[in-house]
Amino acid sequence: MSQKTLLTFGVCIFLSGIGVAQRIKWENFNNRANWRANRLEIQAGFCATQFTGDLGGGSGKGIDYSMKDMDKEALGKGAQVAFKFRFNRYLATKSEFSYFQIKGSDAFSENAKRRARNLSFESYNFEFSQRLEFIFLAQEFNGKFYNLTSRARHKGSNFQLYTFGGMGFATFNPKANYNGTLIELRPLKTEGQTTPYGKATVIMPLGFGMRLGLTKHIRIGFEATCFKTFTDYMDDVSTFYPETGTLPDPAAVYLSNPSLEPEQFLPGSRRGDLNQKDTYYRLSASLIFNLKNR
DSSP states (O other), X not given: OOXXXXXXXXXXXXXXXXXXXXXXXXXXXXXXXXXXXXSEEEEEEEEEEEEESSSOOOSSSOOTTOGGGOOGGGOEEEEEEEXXXXXXXXXXXXXXXXEEEEEEEGGGOSOHHHHHHOOEEEEEEXXXXXXXXXXXXXXXXXXXXOOOSOGGGGGGOEEEXXXXXEEEEEEOOOEEEETTXXXXXXXXXXXXXXXXXXXXXXXXXXXXXXXXXXXXXXXXXXXXXXXXXXXXXXXXXXXXXXXXXXXXXXXHXXXXXXXXXXXXXXXXXXXXXXXSOOEEEEEEEEEEEEOSOO
16 A cells, blocks of 8 residues: 555545535535434444654655655554544544554665665554544434435435544554564663663544444444654654664664664764654544444
C-alpha cells in the first residue's frame, strides 16, 4: 500500500460519506430525533499504521507531518477495541485501547545519505486514549432501521460523519536487528545517554470518521487518525552520534552507527532531528455493536 493509496483511502472515508448523504432526501438529513438509540456502543477492529520520525522518507529534506516522508514498506498493523457514550445530539466520548506496530528504515528512503546511514527499528506498542467526538452530519430519522442498501429504507438509515480529538498515552519499545536477532534499543543507550529514555509518551489523537448501518444493532466504522506524540525516541533516534568509547557493548556500538559509509557519520555528528517529535498515523475499520435495548 503506497502513501498515495493511504491518502486516497482516508479521503474516500470522508467523500463516500458525503456521497451517501447526498442520496438521502434533504428534509430528513441531519435528523437526530433518535440519537438516544445509539448512546452506548462497543467496537472492535483492525488498522494500518504509518510512522514519520527520523528514519526513511522521501528524496529531499524531511518535511514535518508530510505524507511525502511515508514509506510503503514501513506499513504497520494493529487492532483496537473501544467503548462509546453519546451524551448529546452532537457530542460523544470514546475510550479506546489499541495494540499496534510501527516501523521504519533508512533502507526505504529515496535519499542517498539516509540510505547510507542505515538505521532501522520496529516496535509493538500499547495505547489508550480518551476522545471527544463532534458529529457534524448525521441521518438518524428512524433509529430502528439501518439498512443503507435499500432505496426504500433511506429514510430509516443510520449514517454519521464526525471529527474528534483527545488525549492519551502510548508505550514504545524500539528494536533493531543484530546478528539475526531483534535487540531492544532502549537499554543500549545508543546516543550515549546517561539514563535510558522513557517507556511511554503522552499522545494527542486528531482525526475524522464515518459510520454506516449494517443491521438493526450493528454498524461499520472507518477512521483516519493522526497521533501527535511528545517524544523523539519512538524510533530510538533523536540527537547525535556518541563519542568513541562511550558505548562498551558491541551491540550498542553497531546499532548506534550501522552506516554503510562511516566517514559520513562521525562521532558527535547529527544522528536525528531533536527539534521534531515523532508522529504516527492510523487508518482503521471497525464493527460497532449497539448496547442499548430497543
